[in-house]
Amino acid sequence: MTYTVWIVLTAVLVGLSCSLIGVFLILRKMAMMADAISHTVLLGIVVAFLITKEISGPHMLIGAIIAGLVTALLVQWLHQFDIEQHASIGIVFTTLFAIGVILIATSVGNAHLDVQHALMGEITFIPWDTITLPFVGKVPVATAMLSLVLVIVIVSIIAFYKEWKITSFDPALAASLGIPVVFMHYLFMSLVSITTVASFDAVGAIMVVAMLITPAASAYLWTDKLSIMLLLSALFGVTSAIVGYYVAAWLDTSISASMAFATGIFFLISFLGSPKHGLISKYNRIAS
């Protein structure tokens, strides 16, 4: 396959896995948690690198899951001491991120890990770094990892569909039905972490927040049904990825940034034009 096809495919995979996870992020009102995890994952990757001395898929995934869970645990723990949720998120992620940056600057050096790269992502380099898989042949590492993560995400959404639905909308009911709410919470945090780290190479820590939250928020304006919201969000995610790529190619600018911006345009369209919650329909309703 050609260079462009790999990039677009990777972007689409990012769009898909992020937008599916994002639906639950929004319904659980944890959008800023995604921002926090996307930053602390950096620390996870750095520590994994310091321990194993290699940058490879599995190590990074494990490091990221641990970092994500530690973030979620710390935020929860601080919240116990009467610290407001947002303040505890702010404390935890900035501190862990600062530790990550210091570790990179002092011990790892810029040779292998680069903060700028981690934050902005560099999707253009992805096709050069390949591995050989059975049956499929040569595949870029990031694309393979993203496909794996997407499968994990889809399987866990379908397998626990009912549980996700109840825990997201009514945690108290879920607990009374005997659904392990706390376990589901941390399972969800793990899913967010692996999605983030897999998208890291492609879009970077901050733009991944756009891919996670915005398509889902746009879908939230169109429908009240969870299954339709998932489908719409996936559609918005994929379309923004593709549109973003071509806009970036046209303007010759950063692909990941342009993808993030494209999600914003889709949101703007939904914000204005959605039949139920859009501004135009609201205005018409008031006028009539």
Add this chain to the structure above:
Amino acid sequence: MWSILSSSNFQWVLASTMILGIAAGMIGCLAYWKKQSLMSDALAHAALPGVIIAFLILGEKNLFLLIMGAAVSSLIGAFFIQWIQSATRITEDTAMGMVLSIFFGLGIMLLTIVNRSAGGNQSGLDSFIFGQAASMVKSDVITMLLLAVAVIVIVAIGFKEWKIYLFDPQFAKGLGLPIKGINIVYTLVLVTTIVVGIQAVGVILIAALLIIPSVSARYWTNSFLYMLILSALFGGVSGVLGTFISAVGNGWPTGPFIVIVAASFFILSLIFGKERGILVNRLAIIAHKRQLKSRKSSSSLKRSELI
């Protein structure tokens, strides 16, 4: 090392991180009581496209005008956050996350274009993302100092009004305070602190300077005045110590070290804090249990006497 510490440029940097820490600590208290801690994070990211657009229009790096651009762009971000959550069922943190990442994406798009063009690489615009306190020159520092001092003065002058506005908005309205006006001043002060701080510690870590000192101060006092003073103290000391530590190593980043120092103060406050610190709480629980036990034993005694 002493040669670095005694250099006049280093002293300028030290002065600016200190005053920045003080200003951020004070404004952080306002944000803390408005329950808008993460707003600072969103607004900091939203400032990026403004910086780049200001640079594109001017074609040169004039810190004051870049800061103005940043402020305009942050204010637009703040307006969007407010608008989205009031017009739809989307919650505040979702709106913040969207504005944060989309504005940042736009900023990076523009930055890539600027860096590609001739001379763009020397613009040093990258430093707005990670902050580069160590490379600030005297004129930058003076701009920062003036803005930070203005912010501190505004908070100090209106202290009584801020207090009423934050703790009892209804009462403030009843007194005839212009709530809308104060809201605007609050947002302006917050945005100024953020955009001034970005130059020194970067868009990602400026939120830490606003959040961490105020939460730490909360563990020591129940008075808003003391909280404000303590938070300013924590912020200022973190700025100074962080700058010192980062000057020790070669090429060590300043922002992250300031954050680490602030976080250490937070952990100390969390454990030893006079008000609801972990240690104090533990001791109170133990004392309470002991009291309960002695009361129980005495009451059971009485009961047995009755029988």
